[in-house]
Amino acid sequence: EGFGPQEYTGIKMEVTEWSSAAKEALGDKAGGRKVFLVAATLRPETMYGQTNCFVGTSIKYGVFAANDKEAYVCTLRAARSMAFQGIITPRGNIEKLAEIEGSRIVGTKIDAPFAINPQVYVLPMDNVIATKGTGVVTSVPSDSPDDFQTLTDLRKKPEFYKIDPSWAAIDPVPVISTPTYGEMTAPAVVKQLKIQSQKDTKQLAEAKEIAYKEGFYNGTMLVGAYKGLSVQEAKVKVRDDMIKEGKAFAYAE
Numbered sequence: 001e002g003f004g005p006q007e008y009t010g011i012k013m014e015v016t017e018w019s020s021a022a023k024e025a026l027g028d029k030a031g032g033r034k035v036f037l038v039a040a041t042l043r044p045e046t047m048y049g050q051t052n053c054f055v056g057t058s059i060k061y062g063v064f065a066a067n068d069k070e071a072y073v074c075t076l077r078a079a080r081s082m083a084f085q086g087i088i089t090p091r092g093n094i095e096k097l098a099e100i101e102g103s104r105i106v107g108t109k110i111d112a113p114f115a116i117n118p119q120v121y122v123l124p125m126d127n128v129i130a131t132k133g134t135g136v137v138t139s140v141p142s143d144s145p146d147d148f149q150t151l152t153d154l155r156k157k158p159e160f161y162k163i164d165p166s167w168a169a170i171d172p173v174p175v176i177s178t179p180t181y182g183e184m185t186a187p188a189v190v191k192q193l194k195i196q197s198q199k200d201t202k203q204l205a206e207a208k209e210i211a212y213k214e215g216f217y218n219g220t221m222l223v224g225a226y227k228g229l230s231v232q233e234a235k236v237k238v239r240d241d242m243i244k245e246g247k248a249f250a251y252a253e
């Protein structure tokens, strides 16, 4: 990790249909609010290529009131931090409406803002860190080696991971082109490093570094309002557009 705070973008993914396990746990505790899973990302310009979203199965999430109309699903730690940053109001105060384990959120259907496939499912990922970001990770398998490898594992062993195969049916979407790896940077790097599963955490860390540098410094947008622009230019513009449309917010930690 570098110095100073990480400037994340908090992506708001509205729940359109809870999994039956989540429905049972939540009842009407959200009090008529719209509920969003909130994912922290460093790559807002990749959001066109979301294919699903990830949670940690043994992580405890809360449903926190953001205001009278909205509630956010994230870790308690992230909710505290959002309250201090004035994202959740009133500033410095948090109201937990409900608590739910990650395993119960799996199978929930959500809206993926700006995505070419706007309806996606929540899936399990082994390597979600409870103490980073919001504990919710939006999945862009075209450009994130972790996301690509996890999606590959889930498709290989849906019973083992206790998922319905249809939840993992959306294929990676090309959104950024790089000179070295083409239109599917993450799958190409995963192949090059001979990564076999999400348990290969050392190689995945290396793949993440390679894919990140190549995409960020040499990537060109293939889709969206900033098609043809460099990733460096597009990143800020996509982020600003998402924030203006109420689909995202700035989140630091």
Ligand code: A2H
Pocket (backbone or CB within 6 Å): 006, 040, 041, 042, 043, 046, 127, 128, 129, 130, 131, 132, 133, 134, 135, 136, 137, 138, 139, 140, 143, 144, 145, 147, 208, 212
């Ligand atoms: B990134 P850094 Cl396309 N546990 O978003 C594990 N990983 C997490 C996480 C958590 N609790 N919270 C966020 N992340 C992921 C997109 C993306 C990301 C792409 C390519 C690279 C990439 C789509 N997933 O990150 O440790 C999120 O994945 C590579 C740096 O704070 C977030 O951005 O540097 C990134 O890790 C933040 O990682």
